[in-house]
Amino acid sequence: MDELYAKPGHLLRRAQQISTALFTEECTVHDLTSVQYAALVAIDENPGVDATRLSGLIAFDRSTLGGVIERLEAKDLVYRRPSEEDKRIKLLYLSPAGRDMLVTVTAAVERVQERILEPLRPADRKTFIQLLTQLVNLHNDTMPSSLRLVVDRETAEDTGAPPAVTDGHTKRGKAAAGRKVKRR
Numbered sequence: 001m002d003e004l005y006a007k008p009g010h011l012l013r014r015a016q017q018i019s020t021a022l023f024t025e026e027c028t029v030h031d032l033t034s035v036q037y038a039a040l041v042a043i044d045e046n047p048g049v050d051a052t053r054l055s056g057l058i059a060f061d062r063s064t065l066g067g068v069i070e071r072l073e074a075k076d077l078v079y080r081r082p083s084e085e086d087k088r089i090k091l092l093y094l095s096p097a098g099r100d101m102l103v104t105v106t107a108a109v110e111r112v113q114e115r116i117l118e119p120l121r122p123a124d125r126k127t128f129i130q131l132l133t134q135l136v137n138l139h140n141d142t143m144p145s146s147l148r149l150v151v152d153r154e155t156a157e158d159t160g161a162p163p164a165v166t167d168g169h170t171k172r173g174k175a176a177a178g179r180k181v182k183r184r
């Protein structure tokens with residue numbers, strides 16, 4: 001079993017399980033999943049986004065995202081309006097309750113981030129985030145819902161890594177650990 005436990009894929013799966021468990025512990029009272037939270041943040045920072053674009057912003061499968069949006073709409077956290085240009089396309093907006101939810105849940109989400117990194121020494125936390133960002137960026141194109149985590153210039157200079165290339169068309173949003181996010 002030691003060989004299995006040392007495999008990067010197994011360790012990433014376990015890290016995802018831990019992250020999900022911590023998010024559930026902290027956010028169950030808010031009746032919100034991590035994907036729903038990501039969707040709310042993306043809609044808040046990109047009002048009028050359509051579902052296809054949203055799926056790219058949060059790197060989540062478009063077909064599965066429909067159910068997420070429906071649940072957020074059922075909770076009155078988001079609402080849809082038809083696009084002026086194409087009535088078939090529904091644009092997403094946060095409701096006042098959705099904005100309130102983001103304000104309310106922020107402390108819990110931050111606790112999750114702290115709890116994930118808590119066992120590591122402070123210097124190792126920064127290194128872990130840098131290496132994880134690098135790994136995600138280098139494997140980004142393996143998924144249909146690609147997302148490029150942009151390392152800010154200062155961090156890139158600290159590590160000697162070049163900043164990630166982006167298309168420059170996406171509004172920046174704050175991702176976990178203070179990274180800026182842009183759709184490539």
